[in-house]
Amino acid sequence: MPTAATWSHPIGVWFGAIGTLALFSLIYRENRVYRLFEHIFIGLAAGYLIKTTWTEVLGPQWFTPLFHDGQWPWALVAGFGLLFYTIFSRKHSWMSRIAIGALMGFAAGQAFQTTASDYIPQIRKSFKPLFVTPDQIPLGSGLTTLGIGLNNLLFVFIMVTVLTYFFFSFEQKNKVVAASARTGRLMLMFAFGAIFGSTVMARMALLIDRVWFLMHNWLHLQ
Amino acid sequence: MSNLGHPLTRINRHWLYGALLAIVVIGLIVPISLPLAVSPEATRFYEAIESAPKDKLVLVSTLWSASTQGENRPQTQVVLKHLMKRHLRFALIAFGDAQATTLAQELAEEQAAIYKYEYGKDWINLGYRQDIAGTLKGMVRNINETLKTDSVNRRPLAEYPVMAGVRNVKDLSVIAEFSASGNYKSWVGLVVGSTDAAFCYAPTSVMAPELYTYLDSGQIRGMLFGIKGAAEYEQMMNEKGFTTRAITPVSLALVLLFVLIGLGNYGMYATKKMEGNS
Structure with a gap:
């Protein structure tokens, strides 16, 4: 692996x-220099991925054990992987389904496990007390029972209204249900606004990083 | 856009780009210090590292490349600095993006030279893995058997003093991931329930809002919200690095955007009014 000095070389x-x-x-506008460097960037990234896949994954984890350490069962992995490519042959494409099926089974099992550990703690945590007692205040938080209670009430209100919006099993003719769904949609808009604001901040950060690179690393202005 | 509209709706976009660039350059050159409130999630991230026991390993996972280094690089840098200041043992591992392992190695080498950290004794690079789920499931059982060798010398992990006493994820004190993607779902789904290690996440600002449900449920202990989170962390460490300097132009650029959105909307309103009068 290259050292840090390699990357901060003046040529780099x-x-x-x-x-x-x-x-x-x-x-300023679309131009050929931009196109050239866009292709260089994509080519470098793709080449780097191929190189790293070999040096970090296939080489040490498959090639070395198989050909240097004599662990021959690793050859079966290559055979199994090659089954995917039979999809290009009409006569043999049925074999690709074995590999795809195994992969889908693995992914489905994984998804089942992750879904349970992902959402169940969140569902449990969404049951919040609306009447808070002093012993429920986190130590050293400086919060009050009224503050936590109002915060929890707001949380439950938003959660119920947003869930109502996503309830499509019947037409929302009832005034209360319709008002709740409209409020839920409004709350979702607030969330999307926050995500948009964060996206803008992220793009600014990337711009600032590049400007700082030009000023500091290249021109040595700062 | 009609040429008959209000002048505010016909501003050449190059002027807007120029204004943005000018604000960024001025913000970087002139050190205007704007107040920065440290968020509770950044405090919890800091406290997780600050209270980590020295006999356990900290796992630093990276999943970012050159395209998001403006946010993920300062986040990774400031936390590595904190780890080395506390002289905690740590291991790097990279997922998802092939560049991640090289960029993290580069950062760790920079800081290791400053804090006299020795490779193999104080820190190690476990390398890059493409299969996130399979690797994490393996690490829950046995880290050495799953990853086998390090990324720098290709020697068995058991030979390194830094890996002494580390069998699986239960032997970790903190898992810190610096990411440009939604990899937290794999960690939460496959690892967090199997260990007492604090799971802290440092995403780009784009991803951060969706993580608040995980912070609320306690599945994620602490979070650094993009470059802002890195600046907050620097403040807690009493450091004045790149993000402390960069957060001012970020704020100024957002103010510029507010002004431009206001002007644009006023321009649209004025155009409609003009059309109504004609």
């Missing part, structure tokens, strides 16, 4: 700076 920094400026040139 210059290549990074030229690549950054070339990709930013799209802001």
